[in-house]
Amino acid sequence: TDQRERQALETLVKTFKHAHFRSDTQRKAVLKVLDGKEDVFICMPTGAGKSLCYQLPAVMSTGLTLVISPLIALMQDQLEHLENLGICSETLNSKMSAEERRRVLKDLSGDKPETKLLYITPEQVDTDSFKSLAEMLMERRLGVPCIALTATAPKQVIEDIVKQLRLREPMSRFKQSVYRPNLYYEVKMKDTIGDVFEDLKIFAIKSLGGAAEKGENWDEFGCGIVYCRTRDSCEEVAAHLTRKGIPARPYHAGLKSGIREGNQIDWMAGRFPVICATISFGMGVDKSNVRFVAHWNVPKSMAGFYQESGRAGRDGKQSYCRLYYSQQDRDTVAFLIKKETSRSKKKDKDAVQELLRAAMKNFEIMISFCEEVSCRHWSISKFFGDDKPECGKSCDACKEPREIEKQLQELRRGMFA
Ligand code: ADP
Numbered sequence: 001t002d003q004r005e006r007q008a009l010e011t012l013v014k015t016f017k018h019a020h021f022r023s024d025t026q027r028k029a030v031l032k033v034l035d036g037k038e039d040v041f042i043c044m045p046t047g048a049g050k051s052l053c054y055q056l057p058a059v060m061s062t063g064l065t066l067v068i069s070p071l072i073a074l075m076q077d078q079l080e081h082l083e084n085l086g087i088c089s090e091t092l093n094s095k096m097s098a099e100e101r102r103r104v105l106k107d108l109s110g111d112k113p114e115t116k117l118l119y120i121t122p123e124q125v126d127t128d129s130f131k132s133l134a135e136m137l138m139e140r141r142l143g144v145p146c147i148a149l150t151a152t153a154p155k156q157v158i159e160d161i162v163k164q165l166r167l168r169e170p171m172s173r174f175k176q177s178v179y180r181p182n183l184y185y186e187v188k189m190k191d192t193i194g195d196v197f198e199d200l201k202i203f204a205i206k207s208l209g210g211a212a213e214k215g216e217n218w219d220e221f222g223c224g225i226v227y228c229r230t231r232d233s234c235e236e237v238a239a240h241l242t243r244k245g246i247p248a249r250p251y252h253a254g255l256k257s258g259i260r261e262g263n264q265i266d267w268m269a270g271r272f273p274v275i276c277a278t279i280s281f282g283m284g285v286d287k288s289n290v291r292f293v294a295h296w297n298v299p300k301s302m303a304g305f306y307q308e309s310g311r312a313g314r315d316g317k318q319s320y321c322r323l324y325y326s327q328q329d330r331d332t333v334a335f336l337i338k339k340e341t342s343r344s345k346k347k348d349k350d351a352v353q354e355l356l357r358a359a360m361k362n363f364e365i366m367i368s369f370c371e372e373v374s375c376r377h378w379s380i381s382k383f384f385g386d387d388k389p390e391c392g393k394s395c396d397a398c399k400e401p402r403e404i405e406k407q408l409q410e411l412r413r414g415m416f417a
């Protein structure tokens with residue numbers, strides 16, 4: 001097994017270009033899947049690196065790995081990512097040309113298929129053409145292990161999945177809790193702060209351990225991300241911070257790609273500490289010494305908020321996540337959610353209503369997060385179906401509940417004024 005682990009690590013570095021496993025759960029899950037003896041159930045929060053748990057074993061094993069995934073958009077991302085890594089992966093779907101399809105099928109039915117991973121949708125599994133392909137593939141090898149991966153995990157849902165997929169005992173289960181003890185979570189009411197930019201500056205300095213006073217070697221002290229909803233606020237926040245002595249640059253889709261990528265590269269290299277970005281920033285960005293993540297605007301969903309704020313403290317050191325909240329902002333975001341769903345391409349009116357309801361429900365969870373005095377870590381854990389974590393005093397609601405209550409009262413008074 002030691003040798004197996006060494007080989008896995010080698011593949012991780014050489015093929016997947018990662019220096020180490022993201023977590024102990026990821027490492028153990030990979031090794032178990034590689035083992036190939038049992039069905040495996042893997043439950044990890046979004047962004048924790050589930051894909052690697054089957055992709056790495058797929059690369060190391062002989063033969064084909066079949067991936068059944070419900071979202072075509074996500075599937076396309078995966079295929080592109082694998083192609084960039086030089087891993088041969090294919091898909092079969094109804095939108096392909098007959099010729100493309102033939103090419104894929106020909107490879108799969110050959111003696112030595114080049115394809116390592118084949119992605120299909122659950123609908124495809126049900127088609128006759130797939131069934132005959134599956135029969136042919138499975139005939140070659142009985143007892144193929146099944147791996148199930150999911151992010152959300154209320155216990156009942158897990159049991160349902162196990163049953164529906166007919167996973168077999170004995171089975172290995174991996175569950176990574178969402179609780180991140182080294183992250184301090186807090187919510188600040190924008191309207192109760194006199195100068196919000198000054199407040200952000202102080203927060204940045206505190207998070208970076210006073211580095212701003214020294215004004216050089218930024219990377220030694222780590223760095224930060226400020227997520228903003230609009231391009232304008234990315235520019236505005238970056239300008240304010242820079243003027244106040246903390247070099248910051250924007251990152252958003254309105255910048256020329258050369259400048260945008262340059263800003264990302266320089267930030268990654270530690271040439272300036274703070275990047276003020278729209279949420280498009282961060283996909284694939286993996287910087288371990290992010291000391292703070294601030295949300296300048298309220299996020300649309302807890303899943304997104306968790307993922308974005310979770311970019312802080314990957315190295316396990318104390319880091320800070322602050323959300324600036326205002327009711328005006330809340331109303332703007334609610335309005336935008338309605339506008340975006342009404343513009344959705346779905347023709348079916350009921351489907352649009354369904355989308356809107358789901359989006360608003362997600363947003364309301366975020367609003368409650370901000371407008372209630374309740375442990376922030378617990379709120380996050382609850383959302384993901386985890387038990388109550390031992391927060392101690394690693395959130396504002398646990399550390400200074402009176403202060404938070406006072407802020408909220410001010411907020412409500414403002415609302416009725
Ligand atoms: P999930 O499916 O759990 O939401 P993904 O599999 O999409 O997460 O991975 C999220 C990000 O983490 C991807 O950008 C991926 O490349 C990256 N990642 C996965 N494993 C590692 C690792 N061991 N080291 C660094 N980055 C990793």
Ligand code: ZN
Pocket residue numbers: 374375376377378391392393394395396397398399
């Ligand atoms: Zn708490």
